[in-house]
Amino acid sequence: MSIPQFQHQLPECNLFFGKNTLQKIGQESKRWGKRALLVTGRKSMQRLGFLEEAIECLERERLTSIHYNGVQPNPTVQIVDEGARMAQEKNCDVIVALGGGSAIDTGKAIAVRAAFSNSDSTIWDYISVGEQKACRITSRTLPLVVVTSTSGSGSHVTPYAVITNSRTQQKVGFYSKYIFPKASIVDVRLPSKMSADLTASTGFDVLAHATESIIGRGDHPIADIYSLKAMELVKNNLSEVYRNGENVKARSCMALADTLAGLAITIAGTTMGHALVHPLGARYNLPHGLALALVSSAIWRFTIENGDKRTVERYTRIAQKLGEKIAPPPTREKAMRAVKALNKLLETIGLNKSLSDFGVREEDIGMLAEDAMAYMRVDLGRHPTQISRKNLVSVLEESF
Ligand SMILES: [Fe+2]
Incomplete structure (x- = not known):
């Protein structure tokens, strides 16, 4: 086995994993500040009692908490700017995000925006869209402590956050080592409360991260280890948590899979799937994981048909990890069994649907492809095959 040359920047993050680790939120936040902006969505954290528990833990460590509950799925520039204004007005010195990906991404974006006092700018100025240059994110960014609920x-x-501009209908990610959480808490009690639908769509996002990072152009053995283990955990546990959300052992395995796949994309990034679903999220407000489930089958088929030897080998490994019994050597035909395994999984979690089932209009396909070409070039560039607008259109048509 030959190991490629690689570089790996280790993040400075205190990661807590396990039941009741939410209790660490005060102790960890205290290391970074005295006044916390606590960022959540409108209802679920309150309803489930986790907001109250978080506030108690913060108060026990003598932190003042200011609650911002404006987070919505596909968080927008307005939501971030509003939260950042609140953080500035209340002199917050640490951002604490409690919730799913949207809450954490909002927290990251607020941490950037709140650190800069210029009221004329918005978070969008810090995001590079296509060729447009962005303002520099620096070490002034507020420290961030996060608790994931999905x-x-x-x-x-990850050092990524994705924000939607509802005026331009663009959903774009940004990257900075300064938004990597200083502390990250994975308390399995929180994701155990997810509905079956949310379990399925967020769980599928894990598989997308694991598979996109392993097929991408950057060969990275550490990312591969994270990805392969994450796939195995998804294969063995996602259908189970979808059917039986009370299975804590399976919930823990999915929480670990999510963490490993997140670390994998931190190293290797995402590819064509994420390039296509950001425009879908921006134009149709589709949940991220659901959108990935709608296009993945066509993407995998396209990539295997057009991929080189390495791509065929990677998809053969994916097929094996998803439960296909395949003996070496890898072939295109064997790699194609990954699509069969994927479709089987989508069926068991109720996501074997098409774009038209969710109101996507056929006449918008060209525009969605153009959006991806215009501002998702980095992800498209990591994909193992060359991608043209025509390829994106045919993948979207196949997913329709
Ligand atoms: Fe994702």
Whole structure:
């Protein structure tokens, strides 16, 4: 086995994993500040009692908490700017995000925006869209402590956040080592409360992270280890947690899969799937994991048909990890069994659907492809095959 040359920047993050680790939120936040902006969505954390528990833990460590509950799925520039204004007005010195990927991404974006006092700018100025240059994110960014309530986005262990501009209808990610959480808490009690639908869509995001990072152009043996283990955990546990959300052991495995796949994309990044679903999220407000489930089958087929020897080998490994019994050597035909395994999994979690089932209009396909070409070039560039607008259109048509 030959190991490629690689570089790996280790993040400075205190990661806590396990039941009741939410209790660490005060102790960890205290290391970074005295006044916390606590960022959540409108209802679920309150309803489930986790917000109250978090506030108690913060108060026990003598932190003042200011609650911002404006987070919505596909968080927008307005939501981030509003939260950042609140953080500035209340002199917050640490951002604490409690919730799913949207809450954590909002927290990251607020941490950037709140650190800069210029009221004329917005978070969008810090995001590079296509060729447009962005303002520099620096070490002034506020420190961030996060608690994940889903097993999906991986955002608790990445330096990425994705924000939607509802005016331009663009959903774009940004990257900085300064938004990597200083502390990240994975308390399995929280994702155990997810509904079956949320479990399925967020769980599928985990598989997308694991598979996109392993097929991408950057060969990285550490990312591969994370990805392969994450796939195995998804294969063995996602259908189970979808059917039986009370299975804590399976929930823990999905939480670990989410963490490993998040670390994998931190190293290797995402590819064509994420390039296509950001425009879908921006134009149709589709949940991220669901959108990935709708297009993945066509993407995998396209990539295997057009991929080189390495791509065929990678998809053969994916097929094996998803339960296909395949003997070496890898072939295109064997790699194609990954699509069969994927479709089987999608069926068991109720996501074997098409774009038209969710109101996507056929006449918008060209525009969605153009959006991806315009502002998702980095992800497209990591894909193992060359991608043209025509390829994107045919993948979207096949997913329709
Ligand atoms: Fe994702």
